[in-house]
Amino acid sequence: MSREVTIYDIAKELNISAATVSRSLKNHPAISDKTKQKILATAKEMGYRSNTFARNLRRQKTNTLGVIVPRLNSTFMSEVIAGMEKVANEAGYNLIISQSLEMMKKEAINAATMFNNRVDGLLVSLAYDTDSIAHFEPFIQKNIPLLFFDRICDQQQYAGIVINNYQAAYEITAHLIEQGCQNLFHITGNLSRNVYADRFNGFRQALADHQINHSPEYLLINNLSAQEGKATAHLLLQKKTLPDGVFVANDTCAVACMLELMEKGIRIPEDIAFTGFNNDPISWVVKPQLTTVHYKGFDMGETAAQTLINRLNHGQEASNQTIVLPHELISRQSSLKHATS
Amino acid sequence: MSREVTIYDIAKELNISAATVSRSLKNHPAISDKTKQKILATAKEMGYRSNTFARNLRRQKTNTLGVIVPRLNSTFMSEVIAGMEKVANEAGYNLIISQSLEMMKKEAINAATMFNNRVDGLLVSLAYDTDSIAHFEPFIQKNIPLLFFDRICDQQQYAGIVINNYQAAYEITAHLIEQGCQNLFHITGNLSRNVYADRFNGFRQALADHQINHSPEYLLINNLSAQEGKATAHLLLQKKTLPDGVFVANDTCAVACMLELMEKGIRIPEDIAFTGFNNDPISWVVKPQLTTVHYKGFDMGETAAQTLINRLNHGQEASNQTIVLPHELISRQSSLKHATS
DNA sequence: TTGTAGGCGTTATCAC
DNA sequence: GTGATAACGCCTACAA
Numbered sequence: 001m002s003r004e005v006t007i008y009d010i011a012k013e014l015n016i017s018a019a020t021v022s023r024s025l026k027n028h029p030a031i032s033d034k035t036k037q038k039i040l041a042t043a044k045e046m047g048y049r050s051n052t053f054a055r056n057l058r059r060q061k062t063n064t065l066g067v068i069v070p071r072l073n074s075t076f077m078s079e080v081i082a083g084m085e086k087v088a089n090e091a092g093y094n095l096i097i098s099q100s101l102e103m104m105k106k107e108a109i110n111a112a113t114m115f116n117n118r119v120d121g122l123l124v125s126l127a128y129d130t131d132s133i134a135h136f137e138p139f140i141q142k143n144i145p146l147l148f149f150d151r152i153c154d155q156q157q158y159a160g161i162v163i164n165n166y167q168a169a170y171e172i173t174a175h176l177i178e179q180g181c182q183n184l185f186h187i188t189g190n191l192s193r194n195v196y197a198d199r200f201n202g203f204r205q206a207l208a209d210h211q212i213n214h215s216p217e218y219l220l221i222n223n224l225s226a227q228e229g230k231a232t233a234h235l236l237l238q239k240k241t242l243p244d245g246v247f248v249a250n251d252t253c254a255v256a257c258m259l260e261l262m263e264k265g266i267r268i269p270e271d272i273a274f275t276g277f278n279n280d281p282i283s284w285v286v287k288p289q290l291t292t293v294h295y296k297g298f299d300m301g302e303t304a305a306q307t308l309i310n311r312l313n314h315g316q317e318a319s320n321q322t323i324v325l326p327h328e329l330i331s332r333q334s335s336l337k338h339a340t341s
Numbered sequence: 342m343s344r345e346v347t348i349y350d351i352a353k354e355l356n357i358s359a360a361t362v363s364r365s366l367k368n369h370p371a372i373s374d375k376t377k378q379k380i381l382a383t384a385k386e387m388g389y390r391s392n393t394f395a396r397n398l399r400r401q402k403t404n405t406l407g408v409i410v411p412r413l414n415s416t417f418m419s420e421v422i423a424g425m426e427k428v429a430n431e432a433g434y435n436l437i438i439s440q441s442l443e444m445m446k447k448e449a450i451n452a453a454t455m456f457n458n459r460v461d462g463l464l465v466s467l468a469y470d471t472d473s474i475a476h477f478e479p480f481i482q483k484n485i486p487l488l489f490f491d492r493i494c495d496q497q498q499y500a501g502i503v504i505n506n507y508q509a510a511y512e513i514t515a516h517l518i519e520q521g522c523q524n525l526f527h528i529t530g531n532l533s534r535n536v537y538a539d540r541f542n543g544f545r546q547a548l549a550d551h552q553i554n555h556s557p558e559y560l561l562i563n564n565l566s567a568q569e570g571k572a573t574a575h576l577l578l579q580k581k582t583l584p585d586g587v588f589v590a591n592d593t594c595a596v597a598c599m600l601e602l603m604e605k606g607i608r609i610p611e612d613i614a615f616t617g618f619n620n621d622p623i624s625w626v627v628k629p630q631l632t633t634v635h636y637k638g639f640d641m642g643e644t645a646a647q648t649l650i651n652r653l654n655h656g657q658e659a660s661n662q663t664i665v666l667p668h669e670l671i672s673r674q675s676s677l678k679h680a681t682s
Numbered sequence: 683t684t685g686t687a688g689g690c691g692t693t694a695t696c697a698c
Numbered sequence: 699g700t701g702a703t704a705a706c707g708c709c710t711a712c713a714a
Contacts, residue, residue, distance in 0.1 A: 006707055017685045022709060030683060049457050053403075054707035057394040057690050072422055078414030085439060094458060097438050098426060116390055117435060226622070255626055281567070285596055285623045347691055358701045363693060371699060395691035398706045 005048040013042055025050065056118075065308060066114035066122040067097045068107060070151070074252075075280050076297040077125075080149070083301025084123065091309050093120070102128040102223075108135035121145040121308045126153065128190055128223060133158075145311040149304040151193050152322070159320045161304045163327045165195050168293045169202030171329050172275045173247055175291065177210045179337040181245030181273055184212065187220045187232055187257065188249035199249050199277070215241070224249060229256030237264060244272055244337070251276035251283040251292055259286070273337045279330050288334035295327040346389040354383055366391065397459075406649060407455035407463040408438045409448060411492070415593075416621050417638040418466075421490070424642025425464065432650050434461070443469040443564075449476035462486040462649045467494065469531055469564060474499075486652040490645040492534050493663070500661045502645045504668045506536050509634045510543030512670050513616050514588055516632065518551045520678040522586030522614055525553065528561045528573055528598065529590035540590050540618070556582070565590060570597030578605060585613055585678070592617035592624040592633055599627070614678045620671050629675035636668040 007021040014021075016035070023031050024039040056062050065088055069077050081097065088095050096119060100107035107127045114122055115138050122139055126148065133153055139146045152160030176184060186203045189196040200219065207214055217239065222228035229252065236242060236257075248254035254276035258268055268274055268288055276283050279294035303323060311320075348362040355362075357376070364372050365380040397403050406429055410418050422438065429436050437460060441448035448468045455463055456479050463480055467489065474494050480487045493501030517525060527544045530537040541560065548555055558580065563569035570593065577583060577598075589595035595617035599609055607613055609629055617624050620635035644664060652661075 004707090008707080018708085019686075019710080020684055022707095023684085026709090032683065035683085051398070051707050052458055053394040053398040054690090055709080057392070057398055057692090058707080058709050060690075062394070071419070072413060073416055073419030075414055078412070078419065081413055082440060082442075089454075094437055094454070095439070096435055097422075098436075099423060101423075113430075113435070117393055252622075259626065281593075282623050282626045285600065286626050287628050345691090349691080359691090360693080360702075361700055363691095364700085367693085373699065376699080392691050395706085396693080398690090398708090399692045399694080401706075 004051065005043075005046045006051070007048070010039060010042050010046060010048060013046065014038065062118045062120055063092055064094045064096055064117065064119050065305065066117070066119035067095055068100055068110050068114070068122070068124045069097070070100055070102045070125060070127050072097070072099055074278075076278055079297030080125075080301035080304075083298040083303075084305040085301075087302050087305035087309065091305075093305075093309065100127040100130075104130040104132075104135075111135045111139075115139065115144075119144070121147065121312055123304050123308060124148050126151040126193065128193070131192060145308055147304060147308045147311070149300055151195055154192075154194055154197075159322045161300055161307065161323050161325065162194070163295045163300075163325050165198035166202040166205075168277070168295075168327045168329070169199035169247070170206045171202075172277075172291065172293055173203045173206035174210065175329065175331060175336070176245040176247060176273055176275060177206065177212060179245070179273060181243075181337060182212065183241065183243045184214060184245045184247065185218045185220060185236070185243040186247050186249075187222065187224075187229070187253060189221065189224045191221070196249055199247075203247055215239075215243070218243070222253070224253040226252050226256035229253035230260045233257045233260035233264070236261065237266075242266070242272060245274075246272055247275050249277050251278045251280035251290060254290055254292075255282050255286045258290070269335050269337050274335055283330075284332070289332040291332045291335045292330050293327055294330045295325065300325055345392070346384075346387045347392070348389075351380060351383050351387060351389060354387065355379065403459045403461050404433055405435045405437055405458065405460050406646065407458070407460035408436055409441055409451050409455070409463070409465045410438070411441050411443045411466060411468050413438070413440055415619075417619055420638030421466075421642035421645075424639040424644075425646040426642075428643050428646035428650065432646075434646075434650065441468040441471075445471040445473075445476075452476045452480075456480065456485075460485070462488065462653055464645050464649060465489050467492040467534065469534070472533060486649055488645060488649045488652070490641055492536055495533075495535055495538075500663045502641055502648065502664050502666065503535070504636045504641075504666050506539035507543040507546075509618070509636075509668045509670070510540035510588070511547045512543075513618075513632065513634055514544045514547035515551065516670065516672060516677070517586040517588060517614055517616060518547065518553060520586070520614060522584075522678060523553065524582065524584045525555060525586045525588065526559045526561060526577070526584040527588050527590075528563065528565075528570070528594060530562065530565045532562065537590055540588075544588055556580075556584070559584070563594070565594040567593050567597035570594035571601045574598045574601035574605070577602070578607075583607070583613060586615075587613055588616050590618050592619045592621040592631060595631055595633075596623050596627045599631070610676050610678050615676050624671075625673070630673040632673045632676045633671050634668055635671045636666065641666055 007018045010021045011018040021039055024036045085095055098110040104127050148160035191197045220232055222232055254274055258274045262268055276290045276292040279292045283290040283292045348359045351362045352359040362380055365377045426436055439451040445468050489501035532538045561573055563573055595615055599615045603609055617631045617633040620633045624631040624633045
């Protein structure tokens with residue numbers, strides 16, 4: 001393993017000082033174009049590559065952003081990552097990515113690792129069961145920019161990148177009501193997570209605004225996995241009266257629940273209309289296709305990364321507002337009743 | 342932003358040398374337990390955290406593994422990443438992940454970034470159109486361990502982690518034949534990729550071994566996206582004689598193709614039986630459910646990371662064999678004809 | 683426009 | 699067992 005070429009080697013080769021080499025490589029204005037050219041050429045020729053550690057050590061900066069997500073394996077989240085990667089790359093940042101696997105404990109461990117690796121900033125979408133953000137304290141104390149996205153922290157002082165989950169839920173619920181549904185249920189996740197709380201609130205408000213009464217048991221909470229979707233189907237079947245419309249807070253769970261009910265002879269959407277959330281590929285593959293809410297993960301990733309980078313560049317002055325991105329209702333008639341009125 | 346605590350600060354605090362502090366922190370055997378305890382306590386108390394750059398600079402090692410994958414957004418790949426992350430974490434390595442988005446050009450850029458970031462080793466699954474691995478030359482020249490997985494490099498000297506694609510394809514094709522299919526087609530990706538070449542060969546061999554003739558147009562190549570799956574459906578419809586069985590090299594494309602054909606009045610599986618590859622969630626959600634091949638992405642990720650780390654620890658002596666992981670045929674009768682004999 | 687010199691925080695090599 | 703010291707490669711006042 002041959003030794004690495006350093007700026008000193010280049011300097012010696014050209015009989016100039018290392019400082020000049022360093023400056024040329026950074027395209028410093030004070031260096032004449034001629035020397036710059038010469039140095040760049042020699043650097044390439046000698047196979048020079050800058051040493052990130054030395055640079056980081058000197059500058060007290062890593063040019064690395066940390067990302068902690070609940071899971072990587074959803075269409076949505078991988079789009080988010082792709083968007084982040086694009087922006088980060090263009091701005092000269094690297095991404096270190098880790099998954100909490102929906103566990104606060106692992107989220108905390110990951111946060112500690114990120115901290116020790118001196119990430120310049122951290123992007124986080126909270127785990128399912130996170131009920132304290134104490135593990136992010138070190139970042140706050142050291143003033144390392146911390147930005148939440150999608151599943152954000154409800155405390156006022158922490159801004160984040162989100163969509164209007166309330167509004168989206170309102171719209172999709174109103175849609176069900178317009179199709180003639182009268183007895184609506186909602187299946188969702190931990191209401192401590194903003195995304196689920198907001199969706200529930202939107203759902204409730206839509207019911208209220210349309211003067212729809214609801215069963216006292218209209219709210220069903222699970223972890224939104226396929227498995228629990230299936231289990232919840234059985235739970236529904238044991239109710240005295242079945243709902244005629246169900247709004248599920250994600251597509252995976254919606255599809256699993258729906259398929260299980262069909263298995264048991266329930267007709268979808270004639271007996272029960274279903275809607276989901278996320279516009280996951282399974283929502284358009286499943287029969288009947290699922291009405292759902294689409295929001296661009298890629299854009300969210302881009303926005304999150306860009307916002308964080310702005311904050312890195314401009315420090316405290318940078319805005320700390322929560323940013324709300326647009327969403328879109330994807331209405332697939334096949335999953336909806338037709339209005340009976 | 343208060344200045345970071347260094348080993349010198351701890352040393353000064355305790356009136357000892359920085360060297361002793363450093364050794365204690367590394368749990369060096371030559372330090373007495375008493376001093377060690379004292380130092381550890383003070384370090385914690387002062388909020389010390391070791392500086393990775395200084396450490397890396399000194400040791401010429403980053404404790405970071407690079408990962409380049411075609412895309413993150415598949416169930417399979419996210420499982421791979423999860424497996425890698427687990428092993429890497431346990432061994433004290435970090436992961437830097439990037440996507441080539443199936444483009445060799447971006448793969449090359451990513452490789453360069455990884456190289457400049459001095460990753461200790463690199464894990465790669467090749468992009469769809471990669472036809473040269475010249476962009477990995479710097480790693481080879483500098484003797485930085487490079488390991489391919491799933492979509493590996495066919496050149497002999499580069500080992501990798503794979504499944505037996507040939508065997509899996511053979512099995513699934515034989516399955517179709519046993520169900521009575523006589524006119525089989527194969528839809529797959531770029532045959533320069535080992536995974537697709539091997540699957541094609543397995544398919545062909547199964548036909549040969551069962552004395553099944555095939556149409557001269559039985560091989561259809563596309564990029565295996567949903568979009569092209571749909572397009573290929575139309576292509577099939579223009580054939581003089583439709584196939585009665587199709588083996589598609591991934592589930593996404595299989596499902597898209599199948600759904601489009603059903604849209605056009607073809608009965609699945611009565612007219613055409615379909616099989617896929619990957620055991621993606623859509624393969625069990627779609628009706629009829631798709632017979633497919635399952636292989637554990639998580640295991641592949643674990644194995645790949647572990648193999649790379651072994652090579653880092655043991656240098657050249659470490660084995661450089663290609664490792665073949667098991668797969669499993671997931672037979673879902675609903676997607677298959679019943680044997681007619 | 684270019685050069686000099688010191689320091690970023692750690693670890694390895696000597697010495698004691 | 700512990701301490702002093704010299705790198706690791708780069709950046710940046712300050713000087714020339």
